Amino acid sequence: MSTSTSIFVIRWINFLTMLLAVGVIGFGIWMSTHHDVCRKSLTLPVLGLGGVIFVVSIVGFLGAWKNNSILLWIYLIMLCLILVAILVFTVLAFIVTNNSSGHSVNGQRYKEYQLHDYSSWFLKQLNNTHNWKHLKSCLVKADDCSNLSKRYRTAKQYKLAKLTPVEAGCCRPPSECGYPAVNASYYDLSFHPTSSSKDCKLYKNSKNIKCYSCDSCKAGVAQYMKTEWRVVAIFNVILFVVLSMIYFVGCCARRNAARERSKI
Numbered sequence: 001m002s003t004s005t006s007i008f009v010i011r012w013i014n015f016l017t018m019l020l021a022v023g024v025i026g027f028g029i030w031m032s033t034h035h036d037v038c039r040k041s042l043t044l045p046v047l048g049l050g051g052v053i054f055v056v057s058i059v060g061f062l063g064a065w066k067n068n069s070i071l072l073w074i075y076l077i078m079l080c081l082i083l084v085a086i087l088v089f090t091v092l093a094f095i096v097t098n099n100s101s102g103h104s105v106n107g108q109r110y111k112e113y114q115l116h117d118y119s120s121w122f123l124k125q126l127n128n129t130h131n132w133k134h135l136k137s138c139l140v141k142a143d144d145c146s147n148l149s150k151r152y153r154t155a156k157q158y159k160l161a162k163l164t165p166v167e168a169g170c171c172r173p174p175s176e177c178g179y180p181a182v183n184a185s186y187y188d189l190s191f192h193p194t195s196s197s198k199d200c201k202l203y204k205n206s207k208n209i210k211c212y213s214c215d216s217c218k219a220g221v222a223q224y225m226k227t228e229w230r231v232v233a234i235f236n237v238i239l240f241v242v243l244s245m246i247y248f249v250g251c252c253a254r255r256n257a258a259r260e261r262s263k264i
Contacts, residue, residue, distance in 0.1 A: 006253035007064045010072075013246055014060035021057055024050030056082070064253055072254035079247050086240050093233040096121050097226040102165070105175050110163040112174060113219035122225070126218040135221060136212045145171035145210050149185040158184040165227075169220025170211050173203035 028046035056078045063071030096119050102111030115123065125131055144167055152158040158181060163171075172187065173179050178194035179187040186205050193200035199214035211217050 006249050007067060009249050010060055010246075010253045011064035013249075014057040014064065017053055017057040018061060021050050021054035024053060052082075060250065069254050072250060076247065076250050076254060079243065079250060083240060083243055083247065086236050086243070090233050090236040090240065093229045093236070095119075097229050097233070102223065107159070108175070109160060110168045111165075112168055112216065113165055113223045115215040115219040115222065118219065118222045118226070122222045126222060132218065139166070139170055139212055139217070139221075140208055145185065146207050149183060152184040155181055155183055165220040165223035166217075167220075168216075169214070169223075170217035173211055174199050174214075174216050176200075177203070179203070
């Protein structure tokens with residue numbers, strides 16, 4: 001690749017990523033203004049991501065603009081570290097999420113999930129009292145369970161519903177309990193549970209209690225996280241390929257810059 005082409009490509013790619021970084025930082029600042037603690041907790045990670053993108057981009061942009069081999073070296077080292085981090089995270093994400101596909105429920109369109117089916121990492125995170133207290137408060141505020149009665153007006157509609165893992169695990173008692181569903185938000189708890197599972201005793205019809213303290217709820221969240229992590233992992237594979245191409249162009253730009261500097 002010629003000097004002018006590689007420099008041009010690196011310059012404009014990093015100029016565009018600088019604009020992207022400014023947008024990410026702006027989004028982080030916007031999130032910090034929310035009163036919702038769950039969203040607000042994501043402020044620092046978003047600002048950190050925006051800051052890293054901005055620093056790497058400005059170093060790459062200045063290196064290409066000034067045709068400075070030292071700045072381009074620094075840019076390539078930072079880009080290499082990012083590539084390694086993406087690769088490690090992606091591999092770990094596939095390993096951690098390589099468990100459980102759920103258990104079918106007779107007569108229902110959804111699946112139920114059991115906590116012991118997931119990796120030890122998920123178990124450690126979800127069984128941590130502090131972590132689960134925070135997640136539980138977010139689940140209550142999300143109103144997923146409260147909205148079920150609005151989406152499914154009758155018990156027949158509810159029985160045919162295709163619930164998400166979180167709805168199936170947190171908004172209702174496990175099927176093994178045997179509680180009859182009166183509607184989408186109310187179960188007849190006067191029946192003696194057919195299972196000794198502690199989740200059967202933890203479930204309450206109250207919208208702030210439901211089954212949020214149940215292992216079935218933790219399993220539903222684990223399944224949701226697994227799905228989201230898989231999406232992120234696939235995105236990371238694509239990002240890794242794109243950044244590897246940019247890294248290759250950056251190597252060409254640095255080599256050409258060093259060659260021109262040696263001619264002076």
